[in-house]
Amino acid sequence: MTDILWLELVVGLIISFSLLGLLLWAVKGGQFDDGKKQMNGLLFDSTEDLNDAINKEKKIKELKANKEKNNLD
Amino acid sequence: MSNIECTHCNLSFPSEVMINEEPNLHFCCKGCQGVYHLLKDDGLDSFYEKKGKEKLSQPLAVDEDASNFDLESFRQIYIKTTPEGFSSVDLVIEGIHCSACIWLNEKILNDEDGILEANINFSNHKAKIVWDDDIIKLSSIIQRIRAIGYNAYPYKTGVKNSANVNKKRDYFSKLSVAIFASMNIMMIDVAKYTGYLTSMSDDAKFMIHVAEFIFASPVLFYSGIIFFKGAYFGLKNKIINMDFLIAFGAVLTYIYSLYVLYSGNGHSYFDSVAMIITFVLVGKYLEVIGKKNANDTIDTIKSSIPYEATRIKDNEKEIIGVDAIQIGDIIEIKNGQKACVDGKLISEYASFDQSSISGESIDVVKQKGDTIYSSTINTSDVVVYEATSTYANSTFNSIIELLDNSLNTKPKIQDITNELSKNFSLIILLLSIATFTGWYIYNGDFENALVVSISVIVIACPCALALATPIASLIGISWMSQKGVLLKDAKLIEIFNEIDTIVLDKTGTITKAQLEVVNISNKDLTKEQLNILYTLTDSSTHLVSMAIKKYLSSNYDNLEFIKLEDIKQIAGVGIDAKYNNQLIYGGKSQDINSKYTSFEFKIDNRSIVKFDLQDSIKEDALQMVEFFNKQNIDVIICSGDNEEVVKDVANKLGIKNYKANMKPQDKYDFVNELKEQNKKVAMVGDGVNDTLALSKADISISMASGSDISINVSDVVILNNSLKSLINSFYISKRTYKFIKQNLAISLVYNAITIPIAMAGYVVPLFAALSMSLSSLLVVGNSFRIKKDIK
Numbered sequence: 001m002t003d004i005l006w007l008e009l010v011v012g013l014i015i016s017f018s019l020l021g022l023l024l025w026a027v028k029g030g031q032f033d034d035g036k037k038q039m040n041g042l043l044f045d046s047t048e049d050l051n052d053a054i055n056k057e058k059k060i061k062e063l064k065a066n067k068e069k070n071n072l073d
Numbered sequence: 074m075s076n077i078e079c080t081h082c083n084l085s086f087p088s089e090v091m092i093n094e095e096p097n098l099h100f101c102c103k104g105c106q107g108v109y110h111l112l113k114d115d116g117l118d119s120f121y122e123k124k125g126k127e128k129l130s131q132p133l134a135v136d137e138d139a140s141n142f143d144l145e146s147f148r149q150i151y152i153k154t155t156p157e158g159f160s161s162v163d164l165v166i167e168g169i170h171c172s173a174c175i176w177l178n179e180k181i182l183n184d185e186d187g188i189l190e191a192n193i194n195f196s197n198h199k200a201k202i203v204w205d206d207d208i209i210k211l212s213s214i215i216q217r218i219r220a221i222g223y224n225a226y227p228y229k230t231g232v233k234n235s236a237n238v239n240k241k242r243d244y245f246s247k248l249s250v251a252i253f254a255s256m257n258i259m260m261i262d263v264a265k266y267t268g269y270l271t272s273m274s275d276d277a278k279f280m281i282h283v284a285e286f287i288f289a290s291p292v293l294f295y296s297g298i299i300f301f302k303g304a305y306f307g308l309k310n311k312i313i314n315m316d317f318l319i320a321f322g323a324v325l326t327y328i329y330s331l332y333v334l335y336s337g338n339g340h341s342y343f344d345s346v347a348m349i350i351t352f353v354l355v356g357k358y359l360e361v362i363g364k365k366n367a368n369d370t371i372d373t374i375k376s377s378i379p380y381e382a383t384r385i386k387d388n389e390k391e392i393i394g395v396d397a398i399q400i401g402d403i404i405e406i407k408n409g410q411k412a413c414v415d416g417k418l419i420s421e422y423a424s425f426d427q428s429s430i431s432g433e434s435i436d437v438v439k440q441k442g443d444t445i446y447s448s449t450i451n452t453s454d455v456v457v458y459e460a461t462s463t464y465a466n467s468t469f470n471s472i473i474e475l476l477d478n479s480l481n482t483k484p485k486i487q488d489i490t491n492e493l494s495k496n497f498s499l500i501i502l503l504l505s506i507a508t509f510t511g512w513y514i515y516n517g518d519f520e521n522a523l524v525v526s527i528s529v530i531v532i533a534c535p536c537a538l539a540l541a542t543p544i545a546s547l548i549g550i551s552w553m554s555q556k557g558v559l560l561k562d563a564k565l566i567e568i569f570n571e572i573d574t575i576v577l578d579k580t581g582t583i584t585k586a587q588l589e590v591v592n593i594s595n596k597d598l599t600k601e602q603l604n605i606l607y608t609l610t611d612s613s614t615h616l617v618s619m620a621i622k623k624y625l626s627s628n629y630d631n632l633e634f635i636k637l638e639d640i641k642q643i644a645g646v647g648i649d650a651k652y653n654n655q656l657i658y659g660g661k662s663q664d665i666n667s668k669y670t671s672f673e674f675k676i677d678n679r680s681i682v683k684f685d686l687q688d689s690i691k692e693d694a695l696q697m698v699e700f701f702n703k704q705n706i707d708v709i710i711c712s713g714d715n716e717e718v719v720k721d722v723a724n725k726l727g728i729k730n731y732k733a734n735m736k737p738q739d740k741y742d743f744v745n746e747l748k749e750q751n752k753k754v755a756m757v758g759d760g761v762n763d764t765l766a767l768s769k770a771d772i773s774i775s776m777a778s779g780s781d782i783s784i785n786v787s788d789v790v791i792l793n794n795s796l797k798s799l800i801n802s803f804y805i806s807k808r809t810y811k812f813i814k815q816n817l818a819i820s821l822v823y824n825a826i827t828i829p830i831a832m833a834g835y836v837v838p839l840f841a842a843l844s845m846s847l848s849s850l851l852v853v854g855n856s857f858r859i860k861k862d863i864k
Contacts, residue, residue: 002276009284020253027246033238036195040172044123052183060189063205067158070207 081105082129108222117180124173129222139212139219141381142227146394150380151227152211155203159189162211164200165376166193168223181221185209197369200225226376234372237365244299244358251296251351254288258344261285275337282334285343293327297350299357321502322530323349329527332520339524370785374473374761378448379413382406385457395464402460406451414467416445416458426450429469429761436615438661472737472765501828505529508832525834532824532831532844545816545856549809552860556801557793565788566813568772569806571753575701576744576766578758579712579722581776583796584688586759588620588670592685602681605652606674607632609659612640613648617672618659620686647672688718690725697796698726704803707752711735711743713762740766757791757799758783774799812859816852823848 026032076085079101092100100106112118141147153161166178175193182191187208193200202214218225265281303316323346330341384393385403395413406412424436429448436452439445445458448469464470509526513519550560580586603625610622611634625632637650637657647660655677662671662683669685701708710731712719719733732743744766747754756770760783767773768786775787776794784790791798827844830836
């Protein structure tokens with residue numbers, strides 16, 4: 001019984017501290033600099049916004065690749 | 074006449090003035106109509122779903138040429154290059170009201186080819202834009218923002234700005250860890266305390282202690298590091314500060330709990346370690362946010378000054394950076410532009426909106442040789458003036474520098490440590506050390522001595538005393554918010570009780586900032602004359618025209634719009650028009666009575682009627698003056714308006730002390746002078762011109778209808794703009810303060826009884842913890858009595 005509890009404790013700690021680490025990484029990256037915007041994103045973001053985010057990532061990659069190519073030329 | 078809402082901005086206007094379109098579209102102006110169709114054509118009409126019923130301001134019509142944003146001089150000051158070779162600029166976006174505005178701006182920019190990042194902060198409306206200069210120019214980006222009815226100004230990000238951002242992130246991380254760990258410990262505590270009652274096995278108890286130890290350790294050594302640093306600097310300066318006591322108390326409790334974990338005897342207090350650090354850290358985090366907001370405010374003010382000016386040299390115009398302007402340079406400013414430096418008017422005549430300096434919303438007419446102040450807006454045609462200051466020495470830049478200085482050096486109330494609490498903590502610490510030493514000498518049992526000394530700390534520290542002020546303040550603050558007063562810091566309640574002088578701005582604070590007709594020279598106007606005047610005043614959005622129109626609507630029936638021709642606005646003077654070949658004029662009167670604003674209506678140069686207008690005093694102003702007189706608080710009016718007007722208002726309210734013609738710097742100096750006389754000053758204002766004085770006062774109070782800047786620098790915001798709420802803020806703080814003192818007395822009496830018992834060794838730490846909770850309940854229960862006597 002106690003062994004199971006110890007196992008649960010260790011697993012619980014690993015999971016919760018991993019999530020905490022993820023949160024700290026996000027804070028460091030500036031994702032929580034604008035609390036109100038985060039909150040609004042949670043409440044109102046739709047599929048359209050998610051698609052926009054993916055397209056934006058693609059666009060940034062393309063622009064960076066082009067810039068790098070131009071710089072090499 | 075019924076009002077209908079504009080499809081774009083949701084503002085209501087009479088149906089007659091709306092531009093109607095099928096199917097059922099109504100626009101208040103061409104700007105709204107243009108933006109609506111632009112969004113629809115670009116497939117961005119979901120903006121209206123996101124916006125909902127939120128009202129926007131009408132789209133900003135900016136005629137300025139955006140090509141200045143591509144000039145090398147601009148690039149050198151504001152544009153940075155990223156490591157990948159992209160350009161980056163920081164902007165403040167004007168016209169943002171809601172999350173839908175943010176979404177629209179980001180969406181429209183992110184869809185633009187060549188833009189990598191367009192990120193707008195919801196709280197301060199600052200935007201960071203990263204783009205590829207080979208694909209798109211900054212001028213095109215700015216034009217895109219302007220096309221949808223917003224505007225953007227650049228601002229310089231300094232070292233201070235990034236330091237503030239990093240500090241906020243650091244504190245946020247520390248607070249996240251502390252809250253996360255404390256919440257977990259609280260859950261584990263449920264099992265622990267239940268276990269005490271149900272004979273928990275030693276194995277399970279050990280496991281719980283291990284879990285609490287794992288959670289409490291990062292709180293003490295990561296989140297609590299700031300207290301160790303504070304304690305170190307305190308000791309270096311030979312001061313036992315609050316940080317030292319918190320760090321010392323937490324470390325001592327942690328060490329004892331480690332001993333319990335190791336020995337298996339007794340009760341661990343890892344939960345107390347986490348809680349103490351978390352609670353105090355919340356206050357510290359709020360302080361960091363406050364400082365960051367203050368710096369954001371400064372950036373917003375700075376961005377409102379133009380970064381370039383048109384200089385006329387050898388009959389040629391050239392665009393130069395504001396820093397390059399020299400005394401004696403001839404500067405040209407167009408209609409709607411701001412003067413960037415002070416100077417003397419060379420043009421024969423001009424009118425300026427000086428609200429940023431004087432707070433008065435009516436344009437001031439200037440003649441050749443008159444002084445032009447930086448940051449005032451030209452409301453006439455193109456004017457030319459000679460610079461009498463450089464940008465660095467200009468009036469507005471001096472205001473910004475003083476404000477920056479004030480906001481960063483103003484002794485934060487958070488820093489004023491409660492002397493009682495400080496001394497109390499030190500005494501407890503000394504008593505605990507004395508208890509440990511005494512018991513160790515007495516029976517030589519280290520464990521027993523440690524347990525008893527810890528009991529002394531636990532029974533006394535920190536709940537009842539720590540709660541005495543915050544719980545009463547919390548109840549007082551929530552009561553205030555119900556009465557329309559927003560208090561930004563709980564400890565202001567204490568300062569409210571020390572105030573002996575209150576300085577009031579006039580326009581918008583004591584008066585309604587709305588002109589009303591007080592005298593009319595001729596009431597027997599013909600139907601035709603009334604209709605001409607009604608139509609004429611309807612064609613202008615000037616405060617005087619609007620007041621006359623309102624007067625006519627409420628005093629005469631069946632008014633009708635008629636067709637006037639050649640309507641011309643003469644800035645700062647009035648309106649000209651033609652009707653059936655007659656020359657119509659409505660505007661400034663030749664007889665200048667400085668107490669009133671006058672408006673004269675003429676047909677073919679023959680005076681028909683004259684109106685005297687005056688800003689009306691708020692209904693509850695007299696009651697407010699009586700209240701402050703009863704409280705022995707000196708009331709002083711401090712206004713940018715002329716002597717006659719200020720004197721008139723002061724006389725009506727029975728206020729003996731008033732100051733007229735006060736510019737922002739004068740107001741600031743006046744408040745400073747009062748403080749030098751050891752007065753505790755509350756300043757109440759609403760405009761940008763009051764900002765400096767607000768930043769200097771012991772308590773700064775602003776009306777919610779005031780400028781964003783004055784609200785940001787204020788400690789207290791009157792949400793409903795009512796002077797009754799100002800009275801309530803003083804009344805509630807006095808009552809709350811009374812209860813804070815009662816709570817402190819309760820906790821001190823409690824400690825006076827329990828500490829000697831604990832020192833004598835009659836209390837084990839568990840009962841000490843329970844007893845501590847009981848004292849907290851007493852304090853909380855007493856605090857709930859604050860709201861009993863609501864007036």
